[in-house]
Amino acid sequence: MSVIIEIPTPLRRFTDNRSQVEIPTQEGHTVEQVLRQVVEAHPSLQRHLYGDDGRLRSFVNVFVGDEDVRHLDGPQTSVADGSRISIIPSIAGGRR
Amino acid sequence: MATYPEECCGILIGRPLPEEEGAQVERLLSAQNVREEESRHNRFLIEPRTILAAQREAEAAGLEIVGYYHSHPDHPPEPSTFDREHAWPGISYVILSVLNGAVEVTRSWRLQDDREDFQEETIDTAIGTPALAFGAR
Numbered sequence: 001m002s003v004i005i006e007i008p009t010p011l012r013r014f015t016d017n018r019s020q021v022e023i024p025t026q027e028g029h030t031v032e033q034v035l036r037q038v039v040e041a042h043p044s045l046q047r048h049l050y051g052d053d054g055r056l057r058s059f060v061n062v063f064v065g066d067e068d069v070r071h072l073d074g075p076q077t078s079v080a081d082g083s084r085i086s087i088i089p090s091i092a093g094g095r096r
Numbered sequence: 097m098a099t100y101p102e103e104c105c106g107i108l109i110g111r112p113l114p115e116e117e118g119a120q121v122e123r124l125l126s127a128q129n130v131r132e133e134e135s136r137h138n139r140f141l142i143e144p145r146t147i148l149a150a151q152r153e154a155e156a157a158g159l160e161i162v163g164y165y166h167s168h169p170d171h172p173p174e175p176s177t178f179d180r181e182h183a184w185p186g187i188s189y190v191i192l193s194v195l196n197g198a199v200e201v202t203r204s205w206r207l208q209d210d211r212e213d214f215q216e217e218t219i220d221t222a223i224g225t226p227a228l229a230f231g232a233r
Contacts, residue, residue, distance in 0.1 A: 009161055010184040011186070013185070013209075044209075047210075048184055048185070063148060068144060086148060088144040088147050088148045089147060089182075090141060090142060090144045090147070091105065091142040091147065092141045092142075092182040
């Protein structure tokens with residue numbers, strides 16, 4: 001089994017310019033486990049996905065197919081063979 | 097500047113110029129600021145679903161999301177700490193300073209890989225075309 005992680009343009013500089021990374025998975029693997037595997041394979045992604053507290057940064061969103069995992073089981077959402085996982089920012093900011 | 101005094105925001109679609117650490121912008125997509133009304137004067141938020149749709153549309157046209165823009169109403173066009181905590185390196189963050197409803201200054205920034213600070217980049221506007229190009233200073 002494996003899943004495909006789609007890497008957004010700004011983060012491709014940390015994945016040898018690859019737009020997709022294939023991650024081998026097993027039955028019952030979760031989004032959180034898959035993301036940890038991506039970061040293990042490409043450690044410089046760590047600080048741009050996770051904060052100092054080890055949690056996903058608040059503006060980093062993960063989609064399985066067309067569904068935001070926040071509307072599924074969050075990081076514990078299980079993935080299936082061939083799932084396409086997208087890492088998508090919510091763009092937040094402003095003065096102060 | 098229809099959104100003034102609230103913040104406006106949107107997505108820059110174009111082609112990265114990796115050798116120059118910059119990008120050529122082909123299209124601007126204005127996005128709806130979905131922050132609650134009482135925060136829109138100093139905060140903006142583009143929903144991830146909007147960005148996913150824009151990313152797919154851009155890729156279908158052979159383009160990419162190369163940055164984002166937002167306004168700072170009655171405030172200088174410099175990134176805030178909040179902006180830094182909510183950014184990625186490798187793309188442009190354009191900030192427009194809007195004073196009394198008119199764009200006063202536009203500047204563009206890139207987050208350093210170590211996330212410590214933004215570096216300013218130049219904005220070249222090609223008169224007569226819709227394109228903007230960004231480059232390292």
